[in-house]
Amino acid sequence: MRSSGRLASxxxxxxxxxxPPLVFAxxxxxxxxSWWQQVAHFARSHTCVIFAHxxxxxxxxxxxxxxxxxYADDLSALIEHLGLKDVTLVGQSMGGWTCLDYALRQPAxxxxxxxxxxxxxxxxxxxxxxxxxxxxxxxxxALAELERRGIQPAGGERMAREQPALAHLYWQISxxxxxxxxxxxxxxxxxxxVRPPALLAGLPMPALFITGDEDWVFPPAxxxxxxxxxxxxxxxxxxxxxxxxxxxxxxxxxxxxxxxx
Numbered sequence: 001m002r003s004s005g006r007l008a009s010x011x012x013x014x015x016x017x018x019x020p021p022l023v024f025a026x027x028x029x030x031x032x033x034s035w036w037q038q039v040a041h042f043a044r045s046h047t048c049v050i051f052a053h054x055x056x057x058x059x060x061x062x063x064x065x066x067x068x069x070x071y072a073d074d075l076s077a078l079i080e081h082l083g084l085k086d087v088t089l090v091g092q093s094m095g096g097w098t099c100l101d102y103a104l105r106q107p108a109x110x111x112x113x114x115x116x117x118x119x120x121x122x123x124x125x126x127x128x129x130x131x132x133x134x135x136x137x138x139x140x141x142a143l144a145e146l147e148r149r150g151i152q153p154a155g156g157e158r159m160a161r162e163q164p165a166l167a168h169l170y171w172q173i174s175x176x177x178x179x180x181x182x183x184x185x186x187x188x189x190x191x192x193x194v195r196p197p198a199l200l201a202g203l204p205m206p207a208l209f210i211t212g213d214e215d216w217v218f219p220p221a222x223x224x225x226x227x228x229x230x231x232x233x234x235x236x237x238x239x240x241x242x243x244x245x246x247x248x249x250x251x252x253x254x255x256x257x258x259x260x261x
Contacts, residue, residue, distance in 0.1 A: 001047070007081060010060025011074050013051035017043030020111070020261065021084040024050050025075065025095030027118075027244070028182055028189075029154040029174035031056045034092070037250035038257070046261070051078060053098070055185070056177045064184025068094075068192060072101035079109070088112045088261060092246055093154070093218065096120035097189055104202055112206045112260040115226070116253070117218045117243050121195045124222040131221035142216040153217055156242020163248065170247055200229040207233045208260050210253065212241035 004014040014032060016039050024035045032050040039048045052059040054074055055067040075098050079087060088111050091099030096118025103110045124132060146153045151160045152171055160167040174182075200207070207230040209223035220237050227233030236256055238245050246253045 006059075007074065007077050009054060009070070009074055009077065010062070011051055011054050011078065012058045013049060013078055013082075015082065016048045016050070017046055019046040021082075021087045022046040022048050022257075022261070023075070023079070023084070023087050023089050023099075024048065025071075025089065025091045025098045026050075026053065026056070027093030027095055027154065028186055029152065029170065029244075030092070031058075031173060031176060033173050034247065038090070038246060038254060041250075041254045042257075047084075049078070049082065049084070053094070055181055061181075064181040065188055067185055068097060068188045071098040072105065075099070075102045076106065085109060086111045088114070088257075090114040090116065090246075090257060091118060091120065092116045093118045093243065094185070094189055097192060103205065103207075104199070107202070107204050110205050112208070113203065114208045114210065114257055114260060115223075116210045116246055117212060117215055119193070119197075119218070119222055119226055121189075121192050122197055122199055122226065123193050123195060124197075124219060124226070127197055127222060127225040129221055129225045132219045132225060135219040135221065139216050139219075146216065154243045156212070156214055156216070156244070156248070158214055158240060158242060159244070159248045166247065170244065197226065197229050200226060200233065201231065203230045203232070205232065206260050208256065209233065209235040210245055210256055211235070211237050212243060212245045212248070213237050213239045214241060215243040217243040
């Protein structure tokens with residue numbers, strides 16, 4: 001099965017495959033195309049739902065300063081529109097804001113939650129974890145060095161060096177959304193990242209936190225620290241991977257997602 005459409009809000013979506021529903025929410029550097037390696041793997045056994053967050057092409061343009069406030073509402077509308085039940089949600093980076101918020105609002109309709117390199121709206125600086133605190137001190141300098149070298153931070157140095165074609169594809173997908181819009185969205189999601197880690201105690205479903213050990217966008221140690229606060233939390237740190245484990249180490253990422261299905 002393969003179909004596509006738009007919600008009344010202008011959000012573009014596509015549905016590929018058949019079986020239990022598996023919904024993917026992309027990050028700031030992506031859109032619905034970002035999940036090509038996951039859709040090819042899971043569509044044989046699952047209904048894969050991909051979408052572009054509002055404002056990210058081909059969804060209709062909206063101001064980036066307010067777009068994130070409606071992300072969870074858009075996901076709810078999409079799930080209702082498609083009549084999905086017992087969904088597994090996979091949120092990458094910015095998509096974690098979307099998926100976590102929905103999971104907290106509608107826990108009875110979420111079979112499992114995968115948070116990839118993200119804490120969503122939970123403020124990870126409040127985890128009181130020494131390794132996270134050390135990362136917070138080192139990250140600004142590391143990010144500045146990546147940008148000086150012309151490396152996409154969400155792709156990371158290793159992907160640029162070892163898989164340059166993949167890194168180039170990441171850049172191409174990212175640049176489909178205007179840079180000014182992405183900057184506005186980035187500013188807004190940071191403003192929204194103020195909720196306490198204790199919030200995760202309200203997740204009754206299995207919650208898998210995946211992080212890349214070489215990530216300078218999100219602290220790798222935050223995954224285990226967050227997982228400890230979810231009743232059925234589990235964390236995996238992927239070696240030799242940056243912020244986009246799903247893109248850079250797709251086979252391992254897919255295996256991890258498969259473990260919660």
